[in-house]
Amino acid sequence: MENHHQMQQPNREFTILRSTDFLRQNLNLYPTTVNTGEHADPSIKEVDFFSSRSPTKNSDTDNSSPEEPHDHRHTNMAKDDGSPTLFNDQLVNTALNLSPSAGLSRSAANDENIETLLTTLQRESLRLKEENCKLRTMLDQITKNYNQLQLFIALQKQKQCQKMETNLNGMMFGQHLLDPRGPFTKLDAQVAPFPDDKSGQRQGHPETDPVEDVLEQSTSQSWGSSKSPKFEESNSSELPLKKTRVSVRARSEAPLISDGCQWRKYGQKIAKGNPCPRAYYRCTMAVGCPVRKQVQRCMDDKTVLITTYEGNHNHPLPPSAIVMANSTSAAASMFLSSSCSTSNNNEALSNTVGVFSSMPYIPMATLSTSAPFPTITLDMTTNPSALTSPLPLHATTFPQLLGHPVIFPHKMPHPLLGQQQPLFTTETMSAAIASNPNFTIALAAAISSIIGAPRGNDGINNNSSNGGSDLPLNGTSMLPGST
DNA sequence: CGACTTTGACCAGCGC
DNA sequence: GCGCTGGTCAAAGTCG
Numbered sequence A: 001m002e003n004h005h006q007m008q009q010p011n012r013e014f015t016i017l018r019s020t021d022f023l024r025q026n027l028n029l030y031p032t033t034v035n036t037g038e039h040a041d042p043s044i045k046e047v048d049f050f051s052s053r054s055p056t057k058n059s060d061t062d063n064s065s066p067e068e069p070h071d072h073r074h075t076n077m078a079k080d081d082g083s084p085t086l087f088n089d090q091l092v093n094t095a096l097n098l099s100p101s102a103g104l105s106r107s108a109a110n111d112e113n114i115e116t117l118l119t120t121l122q123r124e125s126l127r128l129k130e131e132n133c134k135l136r137t138m139l140d141q142i143t144k145n146y147n148q149l150q151l152f153i154a155l156q157k158q159k160q161c162q163k164m165e166t167n168l169n170g171m172m173f174g175q176h177l178l179d180p181r182g183p184f185t186k187l188d189a190q191v192a193p194f195p196d197d198k199s200g201q202r203q204g205h206p207e208t209d210p211v212e213d214v215l216e217q218s219t220s221q222s223w224g225s226s227k228s229p230k231f232e233e234s235n236s237s238e239l240p241l242k243k244t245r246v247s248v249r250a251r252s253e254a255p256l257i258s259d260g261c262q263w264r265k266y267g268q269k270i271a272k273g274n275p276c277p278r279a280y281y282r283c284t285m286a287v288g289c290p291v292r293k294q295v296q297r298c299m300d301d302k303t304v305l306i307t308t309y310e311g312n313h314n315h316p317l318p319p320s321a322i323v324m325a326n327s328t329s330a331a332a333s334m335f336l337s338s339s340c341s342t343s344n345n346n347e348a349l350s351n352t353v354g355v356f357s358s359m360p361y362i363p364m365a366t367l368s369t370s371a372p373f374p375t376i377t378l379d380m381t382t383n384p385s386a387l388t389s390p391l392p393l394h395a396t397t398f399p400q401l402l403g404h405p406v407i408f409p410h411k412m413p414h415p416l417l418g419q420q421q422p423l424f425t426t427e428t429m430s431a432a433i434a435s436n437p438n439f440t441i442a443l444a445a446a447i448s449s450i451i452g453a454p455r456g457n458d459g460i461n462n463n464s465s466n467g468g469s470d471l472p473l474n475g476t477s478m479l480p481g482s483t
Numbered sequence B: 001c002g003a004c005t006t007t008g009a010c011c012a013g014c015g016c
Numbered sequence C: 001g002c003g004c005t006g007g008t009c010a011a012a013g014t015c016g
Helices: A002-008 A019-029 A042-052 A070-081 A086-097 A108-173 A185-191 A210-219 A319-342 A346-350 A384-388 A426-435 A439-451
Strands: A245-251 A263-270 A277-283 A292-297 A304-310 A364-368 A375-379 A396-398 A406-408
Touching: none
Parallel strands: A245 A375
Antiparallel strands: A245 A304, A263 A277, A277 A292, A292 A304, A364 A375, A396 A406
């Protein structure tokens, strides 16, 4: 049976069979091979072996040189290949089966066979390497596409939710919750062709990967003030510009936090009801960037810094800024999606909803529609566990701060990770994803923030004279231009 | 000298 | 229409 197989496929094996098949055949060639009763007759095997050594035979038959010292063969192969592989290891096993018990002696013909065998094995090894490389490439591509698809689905879901919100609650908002164009105008253009989309084909944001860019675009809106046409070229002809804002409350003694962007202060006002002045900042990383933010101390607690972001960056962001923008975008996306998926009534939109409180290690988020603009607030100062769990909190230092750690309260220690783990971990992310697909967005941002974000001083924001430098807002550093 | 901050003035939206 | 308020402008001052 095996003999028949070998005889029939002497040449096909290299093009079809994998190493395992390759070796399996070799194993079947020899009477010493541990096998079933089918191989009980050694003589038949030997006959088959020699017959396979005909001029038309391939390496498989060469492989069957039983008299060759196996250690020697393996040594040669390792030398030639230079990188012993699983294949080689398997060959050793095969060689063991080809022990001298076959009773054949060394000969010149066998030496030739050995050389042929080595050559063949090298070719096979190279082929397998290439195949492995291709498979890796395919896997990478599949993974990439999968991630993009996940993001696409989440964002499409959000898009649908926003449409529903507009229909059901438009009277409450008096305007679209997000950009009148639809928050994913750019996203659609980017994601739609994603199956064939190659990284690097994108234009305009060469420094950001598609996911990051999508995230940024997902919730980023222009500041929307009709009073500053200088910075409103993108929406100057659009519908009334009242956009979603993302506000972050974080506890910090520092006046500002690093958020990866450069800011320039262009105004300050004493807002009604708050003796603390409100500062207005504009992104200066690119001419005409419409992103702006407001910074103000909380009236009730001067240690709490409130930063509100609005606008959409029109330029590539530095990694740290991308991370933070993504975080903000993720927050907005998650919140909007959650508020939509959980209910379509006004209550979900008009009240503060602790969406994030239901997730591990996610700050309290609220959505206020009473303000002129729908504002999503991420409260890094509250204790989510107090609302949902009696378990103790464990402060976590969030990256991105300029020597002024921001204390993030989060829930109980992760059962697998202990108490001193980063705010976001793979495990917690997985759990969160299971409960909310949109958490994928936050996952990407959070992981990036932990892995890639510079701790402490950020070159961009360390300049104390720089608008960005002075923005050591705790937590808010996560959100530049993400609104 | 350029970039940034400060600060008073201006403008538009909104409520009464 | 008026006043209040939020937001922005822009000249002057400051800083490195």
